Amino acid sequence: MATGAASGELDSAALRSEFPILSETIRGKPLSYLDNAATTQKPEAVLRAMDGYYRTCNANIHRGVHLLSERATDQYERARSRVRSFINAAGDHEIVFVRGTTEAINLVAATFGRVRLKPGDEVLVSHMEHHSNIVPWQMVCGLTGAKLRVIPIDDAGQLVMEEFDRLLNERTRIVSVVHVSNALGTVNPVGQIIAKAHAVGARVLLDGAQAVAHMPVDVEALNCDFYAFSGHKLYGPTGIGVLYGKAELLDAMPPYQGGGDMISSVTFEGTTYNTLPAKFEAGTPHIEGAIGLGAAIEYVQRLGLDRIERAEARLLAYATDALQSVPGVRLIGTAARKAGILSFVMDGVHPHDIGTIVDQEGVAIRTGHHCCQPVMARYGVPATARASLALYNDRSDIDALVRALHRVREVLL
Amino acid sequence: MSDLRELYQEVILDHHKHPRNFGPMEDADRVATGHNPLCGDLLRVFLKLRGDVIESARFEGSGCAISRASASMMTDAVKGKTVEEAEKLFAAFHDMVTGEPGAEPDPALGKLAVFSGVCEFPARVKCASLAWRTLDAALHGANQKVSTE
Numbered sequence: 154m155a156t157g158a159a160s161g162e163l164d165s166a167a168l169r170s171e172f173p174i175l176s177e178t179i180r181g182k183p184l185s186y187l188d189n190a191a192t193t194q195k196p197e198a199v200l201r202a203m204d205g206y207y208r209t210c211n212a213n214i215h216r217g218v219h220l221l222s223e224r225a226t227d228q229y230e231r232a233r234s235r236v237r238s239f240i241n242a243a244g245d246h247e248i249v250f251v252r253g254t255t256e257a258i259n260l261v262a263a264t265f266g267r268v269r270l271k272p273g274d275e276v277l278v279s280h281m282e283h284h285s286n287i288v289p290w291q292m293v294c295g296l297t298g299a300k301l302r303v304i305p306i307d308d309a310g311q312l313v314m315e316e317f318d319r320l321l322n323e324r325t326r327i328v329s330v331v332h333v334s335n336a337l338g339t340v341n342p343v344g345q346i347i348a349k350a351h352a353v354g355a356r357v358l359l360d361g362a363q364a365v366a367h368m369p370v371d372v373e374a375l376n377c378d379f380y381a382f383s384g385h386k387l388y389g390p391t392g393i394g395v396l397y398g399k400a401e402l403l404d405a406m407p408p409y410q411g412g413g414d415m416i417s418s419v420t421f422e423g424t425t426y427n428t429l430p431a432k433f434e435a436g437t438p439h440i441e442g443a444i445g446l447g448a449a450i451e452y453v454q455r456l457g458l459d460r461i462e463r464a465e466a467r468l469l470a471y472a473t474d475a476l477q478s479v480p481g482v483r484l485i486g487t488a489a490r491k492a493g494i495l496s497f498v499m500d501g502v503h504p505h506d507i508g509t510i511v512d513q514e515g516v517a518i519r520t521g522h523h524c525c526q527p528v529m530a531r532y533g534v535p536a537t538a539r540a541s542l543a544l545y546n547d548r549s550d551i552d553a554l555v556r557a558l559h560r561v562r563e564v565l566l
Numbered sequence: 567m568s569d570l571r572e573l574y575q576e577v578i579l580d581h582h583k584h585p586r587n588f589g590p591m592e593d594a595d596r597v598a599t600g601h602n603p604l605c606g607d608l609l610r611v612f613l614k615l616r617g618d619v620i621e622s623a624r625f626e627g628s629g630c631a632i633s634r635a636s637a638s639m640m641t642d643a644v645k646g647k648t649v650e651e652a653e654k655l656f657a658a659f660h661d662m663v664t665g666e667p668g669a670e671p672d673p674a675l676g677k678l679a680v681f682s683g684v685c686e687f688p689a690r691v692k693c694a695s696l697a698w699r700t701l702d703a704a705l706h707g708a709n710q711k712v713s714t715e
Contacts, residue, residue, distance in 0.1 A: 503630035505605040506574075509690060513570050521605050535606025535628055564574050565582075565631060 163456065163464040165547035171196045172545055182515030185550040190335045190363055190494055190541035191519050192385045195449070199389060202448035206441045213437055215414060229440050232447030233430075239450045240380060241371040242397050246429040249403070250443050253394035254362040255285040257381030258329070260396055260433065261358055262289035264406040265379075269326050269356075272298030277320055277328045277355070279304040279312055280531055281337055284524045286329055286360045299326070306531065310337035310486040318349065325355040332370075333363035336525040336537070337486030338469075338494030340368075347377055356402065362386050366543065367465055367492050369458040372397050384442060388543075389449035393442030396433070403429050410435040453544070461544045465493040468542055472551045476540075479558045481566075485537050493542030496523075499558070502565050504538040510564055511557035518554070572683030573690065574631065581635035586642050587624045594624075599711040600700030602692050607633040611641075611700045618649045625697065632690050636681060637697035643678055649705055656698045663694050 169175045172194045177184050186194060206228065212221035214229050236248045251257045266289075270276070276290045280303050287301075294301045304317045312330075321328075328350040333340050343359055350357045358379035364370055366387040372380050379402070384393035398406075408415055408426055412435035417425040426432050453461065472495055476482050481500035499507060508520035519539045522529045529536060540554055591597075591612035600609045607629030614621040623641040644652045658672040663684040671679040684694045703712040 503605070503607075503628075505607075505630035505690070505693065506632070509573065509687060510570060522603075529606070535608065564570065565579065 161460070163460055163544060165464070165545060168456075168545045169547075171198070173197060173200070175545060179515040179517070180513055182513075183553075185516045185546075185553040187540040187542070187546065187550055187554060188517045188519045189366075189543035189546070190386070190523075190539065192391070193366060193388045193543050194545065195388055195390070195445075196452050198452050199445050199448045203390060203441045203445040206444050211440075214440060215431075225440060228444050228447075229438070232443040235447045235450045236395055239370075239454065240365070240395075240397055241373045243373065244400065247397055247400050247403065249396040249398065249430045249433040250438055251381075251394050251396050251433075252392055252439070253383040253385070254360055254381045255394075257379075257394055257396035258285055258358065258360065259289045260409045261379050261381075261398070261406075262293045264409050265356070265402065266290070266293040266299075266327060267297060268405075268407060270294070270297040270299035273324060274299040275322070275325045276301050277304060277317075277325055277330075277350075278302075279330050279341075280306045281310065281312075281334045281339060281525065281528050282329075282331055283335055283360065283362070284526070286331060286358075287527070290327075290329060303527075304330070306337075306339075306528075309488050310334065310339045311488045312339075312341055312346075314342070314345070317346070321349060321353050321355070323353055325350070325353055327358065328355050329358040329360070331360040331363070333361075333367065333492045333494075334486070334525075334528075335363050335494065335541075336496055336523045336528045336539070337488065338491040338496070338541075339486060339488040340364075340490040340492055343375060343377070347375060351376070363492060363494065366453065366461075367458075368462045378402055384446040384449065387446070387449050388452060389446040390439075390442045392439045393446050395446075400429060403433070408432055408435070412436045456544065464544065465542050465546075468546060468548070468551070469493045469495070471548055472540065472542070472554075475551050475555050476558075479555060480562070482558065485532055485534065493546075494539065495541070496537040496539045498534055498537055499561065502561060504536040506565055507538045507558070507561050510561045511554060514553060514557035514560060516550075516554050516557045573687050575680050575683070577639075577677065577680045578635040579631070581638040582631040585625075585634055585638035587622070587638065588626060589624055590626055591622070591624045596704040598700050598704035598707075600696045600703065601711065601713045602629070602633065602696050603713060604692060605630060607693060607696055609633065609637055609696055609700050611637070611697065611704050613701075613704050615649075620644045620647055620649065620652055623701070629696070630690075630693050632684070632693040633696050636694045637700075639678055639680075640697040640701060643676070644701065652701065652705065656702055659698055660695060663691050 210224040212225040214226040305313045347357045356378040359377045361382040365382045380397040385391040415435040485496040504520035521536045594612035595615045596613040609627035612624045625637040662671045671682050
């Protein structure tokens with residue numbers, strides 16, 4: 154176990170060795186992988202779980218009577234239970250496996266939203282949202298005649314809560330906000346948001362894509378109505394994600410996709426639907442994806458989300474100082490409460506050029522609008538460069554980035 | 567192994583820092599806007615035509631070093647060319663930046679051959695091509711907007 158026995162804190166060198174891809178060399182240089190907000194790398198335990206599934210358990214789930222099918226079903230449902238305990242949901246039936254955060258939000262917008270929203274009703278999102286938490290609401294507002302309204306952000310990248318208060322009213326049906334911003338790193342005051350939204354009778358969806366891998370999340374304590382996250386940002390595989398919803402809400406929602414497994418009986422005269430969570434899981438699911446996600450959750454739970462959060466906070470502080478020491482670098486997103494995401498611009502250098510040059514030094518960052526075009530417009534920049542942290546990053550990764558940024562200045566300025 | 571020097575050559579850096587023909591054109595015959603959504607490059611190309619000859623070309627906008635340098639060199643390269651000659655240059659440029667590393671660039675490209683290294687940086691091909699795609703749009707229809715997606 155890669156925790157330093159003495160302090161009980163994370164041992165990043167030992168952790169790195171558990172992630173095979175981190176030993177890759179990039180153009181002859183060691184890899185400094187700092188693009189974790191885009192996707193995270195996978196530990197051996199997750200790779201083994203998925204490979205093992207196909208070697209020893211692969212079968213279709215839920216209706217088979219043979220042993221392999223029992224094994225597969227058991228593994229899949231255990232993964233669901235793991236997710237339930239990971240976010241402290243009340244029951245397994247409140248955990249729906251989907252493809253990712255985007256699908257989770259689309260599911261809620263297209264079913265809960267479509268039924269709930271009437272002309273003149275309001276949906277409230279924030280200016281810092283990822284496109285996946287904007288477009289589905291635009292689509293359902295277009296269909297239902299509801300209005301999409303936007304909570305503004307200040308220059309530091311924090312929600313202007315006075316404006317949130319002003320925007321909330323009895324017509325607000327849904328508040329959908331990001332827990333941790335992928336573009337700015339801001340950690341939003343979601344407890345407050347939920348309490349205030351509930352006070353006017355609105356339901357709250359939280360986009361937890363950038364949260365669950367980096368801090369403990371307790372949906373019962375939060376009392377959110379829906380919570381969405383992706384497996385691949387949590388050291389698990391792509392193509393799998395989770396929608397948590399309160400049972401009474403999920404029960405009242407119509408199905409999202411029709412097909413096998415989500416039904417109870419089918420005739421041409423009429424079809425009845427299955428109970429939760431099957432009602433929302435049509436077709437053969439991404440079985441090995443769910444198993445991989447279960448293994449990833451097991452991995453981070455053993456390390457401890459509290460420890461991970463502390464380690465990343467220390468590294469964030471180091472990285473913030475280090476980046477600001479590079480001449481011409483300006484951080485975008487300087488909220489008082491931040492997760493390990495550092496967006497920045499550099500005077501006279503376009504982010505795309507930064508990205509190419511640091512890549513030559515083995516440093517992987519992301520450049521562009523990060524699927525948050527409204528945020529970029531708010532700051533008046535076409536794009537930013539973004540470094541984002543995970544449990545296997547340490548100071549050597551930040552030092553490599555800073556050296557590479559100095560190289561950028563040499564080449565372009 | 568691709569070397570940064572193959573991409574950020576002196577000539578390219580010069581055109582990036584001191585772009586030629588940069589700024590709006592008062593009495594343009596054709597205008598087109600090009601957008602690279604991947605990285606936020608936004609270019610506007612202005613053309614003045616006399617018959618089927620491109621009398622002058624200018625550009626404005628914001629973007630990465632590669633897109634700026636490419637736009638700058640493009641506006642220099644098409645000046646005095648016929649529309650057909652400019653189209654041929656576009657095709658040759660496109661072939662070069664999407665071709666095999668080490669292939670000989672078409673001699674008609676002249677100085678534009680400095681962009682031959684782009685083919686080894688696939689993520690930057692759209693940056694180098696943006697100005698040419700926008701030129702193409704300007705030549706074929708007034709006031710169009712193109713995207714590299």
